[in-house]
Amino acid sequence: MAKISVIIPVYKVEKxxxxxxxxxxxxxxxxxxxxxxxxxxxxxxxxxxxxxAKEDKRIKVIHKKNQGLGYARNSGMAIAxxxxxxxxxxxxxxxxDMYEKIYDELKRTNAxxxxxxxxxxxxxxxxxxxxxxxxxxxxxxTDIIKRVLAGMLGSKPEQVRDTDVGMSVWKCxxxxxxxxxxxIFFPSERELISEDIIFQIRAIPYVKRVCTLTDGMYxxxxxxxxxxLTKTYSKDKFExxxxxxxxxxxxxxxxxxxxxxxxxxxxxxxxNTRVCIKxxxxxxxxxxxxxxxxxxxxCDDDEIQDILNWYPWKVNPAKQKVLTLLxxxxxxxxxxxxx
Numbered sequence: 001m002a003k004i005s006v007i008i009p010v011y012k013v014e015k016x017x018x019x020x021x022x023x024x025x026x027x028x029x030x031x032x033x034x035x036x037x038x039x040x041x042x043x044x045x046x047x048x049x050x051x052x053a054k055e056d057k058r059i060k061v062i063h064k065k066n067q068g069l070g071y072a073r074n075s076g077m078a079i080a081x082x083x084x085x086x087x088x089x090x091x092x093x094x095x096x097d098m099y100e101k102i103y104d105e106l107k108r109t110n111a112x113x114x115x116x117x118x119x120x121x122x123x124x125x126x127x128x129x130x131x132x133x134x135x136x137x138x139x140x141x142t143d144i145i146k147r148v149l150a151g152m153l154g155s156k157p158e159q160v161r162d163t164d165v166g167m168s169v170w171k172c173x174x175x176x177x178x179x180x181x182x183x184i185f186f187p188s189e190r191e192l193i194s195e196d197i198i199f200q201i202r203a204i205p206y207v208k209r210v211c212t213l214t215d216g217m218y219x220x221x222x223x224x225x226x227x228x229l230t231k232t233y234s235k236d237k238f239e240x241x242x243x244x245x246x247x248x249x250x251x252x253x254x255x256x257x258x259x260x261x262x263x264x265x266x267x268x269x270x271x272n273t274r275v276c277i278k279x280x281x282x283x284x285x286x287x288x289x290x291x292x293x294x295x296x297x298x299c300d301d302d303e304i305q306d307i308l309n310w311y312p313w314k315v316n317p318a319k320q321k322v323l324t325l326l327x328x329x330x331x332x333x334x335x336x337x338x339x
Contacts, residue, residue, distance in 0.1 A: 002033035002058070004099050004173065005082030008090050009072035010049060011039040016091040016221070021052050023093035025059075029100035034059045035076040040066030045090075070186035070195035073169075077179065086173045091221055092121075098217035102173050109138050109211040112175040113204070115148065115165065117216035123223060132171075133164055134212040142256070148212075149204040150261040152197065153248065154268030158315045162271030164264070167197040171218050174203060182206045192247060193240040201251045233279035233286070238298055241276065245269040266311050273298060274323060281339040292332055299330040 006024050010017060024034055036049040036059060046063060053059040062075050073087060084106065088094065102114045117132035139148050151165030178184070184203045189195045204210075248265050280286065280294045298304060304327065313324045326335045 002082040003031045003103050004084045004086050005033040005035060005080035006086045006088055007035045007073055007076030008088045009037045009039055009069050010045050010090045011041045012043055013090040014043040014045055017045055017048055020090045020093050025056055026096055027099050028097045029103055032058060032099060033082045035080055036061045037072040037076045038063045039072040068188050068190050070188045074185045080176060082176055084173050085176045085179060087169045089170055091223060093219050095217035105211050105213060111209040111211035112178055112207045113210045114173045115210060116171045116213040118171045118218040118220050119216045121219045121221045130216055132212055132214050136214045137212055139210040144204060144207055144210055146258055148210050150264050152200050154264035157263055157267055157312050160317055162268055167200055169196050169199055178206050192244050194244055205255050233283050238276045241272040266307060277335060278339050281336055295332045295335055299327055299332060
């Protein structure tokens with residue numbers, strides 16, 4: 001049995017794939033299993049995966065029809081045999097000692113899951129270090145839900161950023177037995193706009209002990225293609241974020257979560273709503289009348305207005321507070337000017 005199975009979904013990343021795979025192949029922890037999941041990629045990625053598999057016996061390749069990131073990860077988990085499971089996006093890469101450091105910490109602390117910081121790698125080459133706010137410590141019992149999972153869901157109302165710990169699975173490593181025994185899997189991001197946080201809500205309650213590391217060894221790469229996609233506004237995006245929020249609340253209602261956790265989930269939903277507003281206002285594809293119509297839908301939404309009647313948005317940072325006030329007052333014209 002390998003110490004860690006690294007699952008890498010692959011789709012249209014011909015430019016970055018070698019960098020990603022080589023960062024895993026050259027890990028100081030050699031006893032790993034590498035699962036490349038070709039999600040029906042239409043470029044040279046499938047043949048690149050096969051070539052790497054011929055060169056390294058630790059590599060397994062799955063070729064499947066395109067179903068998206070979540071289902072690709074599920075396919076990888078289905079054949080993984082490692083003691084632990086890690087996820088790596090194929091346009092990112094990792095420091096050479098990442099999995100050795102994490103594995104040693106998992107064994108030292110007898111933990112079922114490890115959560116680390118990460119590094120944002122910009123197209124310019126600049127590196128921005130995102131330290132893990134959980135620090136370097138161990139969480140057990142109710143603190144796993146109240147601190148670790150809650151931090152993944154969002155931040156407190158008074159915090160500067162909408163995110164705290166962050167939801168991404170690629171900075172976490174999980175005990176495979178826990179995931180398989182409890183049938184933990186990813187939804188499709190085509191059904192829910194964020195597959196990672198749903199996975200975390202499903203997985204973290206089964207974890208008995210979490211070890212955390214402050215520093216990041218995972219390089220999250222902001223390439224021009226991914227940036228352009230995040231700035232694109234699809235006309236159903238707000239509804240998809242609302243569906244995600246309601247799904248999160250429903251799932252959390254089945255476990256013991258606090259009022260603070262509810263506030264964190266809601267803070268993230270309001271943050272995603274602000275992202276929608278910004279993308280609408282900055283879109284080059286929408287006419288002025290289309291922008292107004294989409295902003296009106298958000299401002300008139302009953303659920304948004306209900307949330308703003310109880311959520312303590314007045315303790316949000318100043319700019320967020322002003323925009324929230326305009327949403328509450330349905331001031332579409334001023335929103336377009338501010339955003």
